[in-house]
Amino acid sequence: xxxxxxxxxxxxxxxxxxxxxxxxxxxxxxxxxxxxxxxxxxxxxxxxxxxxxxxxxxxxxxxxxxxxxxxxxxxxxxxxxxxxxxxxxxxxxxxxxxxxxxxxxxxxxxxx
Amino acid sequence: xxxxxxxxxxxxxxxxxxxxxxxxxxxxxxxxxxxxxxxxxxxxxxxxxxxxxxxxxxxxxxxxxxxxxxxxxxxxxxxxxxxxxxxxxxxxxxxxxxxxxxxxxxxxxxx
Numbered sequence: 001x002x003x004x005x006x007x008x009x010x011x012x013x014x015x016x017x018x019x020x021x022x023x024x025x026x027x028x029x030x031x032x033x034x035x036x037x038x039x040x041x042x043x044x045x046x047x048x049x050x051x052x053x054x055x056x057x058x059x060x061x062x063x064x065x066x067x068x069x070x071x072x073x074x075x076x077x078x079x080x081x082x083x084x085x086x087x088x089x090x091x092x093x094x095x096x097x098x099x100x101x102x103x104x105x106x107x108x109x110x111x112x
Numbered sequence: 113x114x115x116x117x118x119x120x121x122x123x124x125x126x127x128x129x130x131x132x133x134x135x136x137x138x139x140x141x142x143x144x145x146x147x148x149x150x151x152x153x154x155x156x157x158x159x160x161x162x163x164x165x166x167x168x169x170x171x172x173x174x175x176x177x178x179x180x181x182x183x184x185x186x187x188x189x190x191x192x193x194x195x196x197x198x199x200x201x202x203x204x205x206x207x208x209x210x211x212x213x214x215x216x217x218x219x220x221x222x223x
Binding site for chain 2: 033
């Protein structure tokens, strides 16, 4: 059953703590992406990776970090430097840079 | 960067009605996708349509890349069509980065 999984579905964090969101895909896609969605808004790009061991900042990368050690996995760390971390985070993948992107079910992060 | 504008922002229709959602973009694109976001937040792929016309059941889409717009048509609406519809583009002058999304059209289908 191919697809993109994200965990956890809901995450609560205290101010000042770092937290890592998981994204895994078994579609054999080369490219992976992280987006953030705020209420009533469209998605905005945080980071993207076209190949293993390489990633690039998106429009709103400040306060976030990523790694891409395996083709299947692209974890996102929300650091304490991110001023407004409460949001809905979605991971996506595609077979190539210009190809159709597919999304995971998302993680809702709430900072208490 | 590229701008994406969707209209209308909100649309309320009766079941069985037809609707047209519009997406305007400010520059040339390599990729254009339409998504439906369900109440649980899942983004469902509707169309990958950088140019031309496609149809899938009651839904169809047309992109006129030279005039920088795309249209999503929903015919014989059902209550399950309710949700937010997003248009997203990949700017051709921006390198191989991610999609730029519009703010969406919130569609409510009443029984």
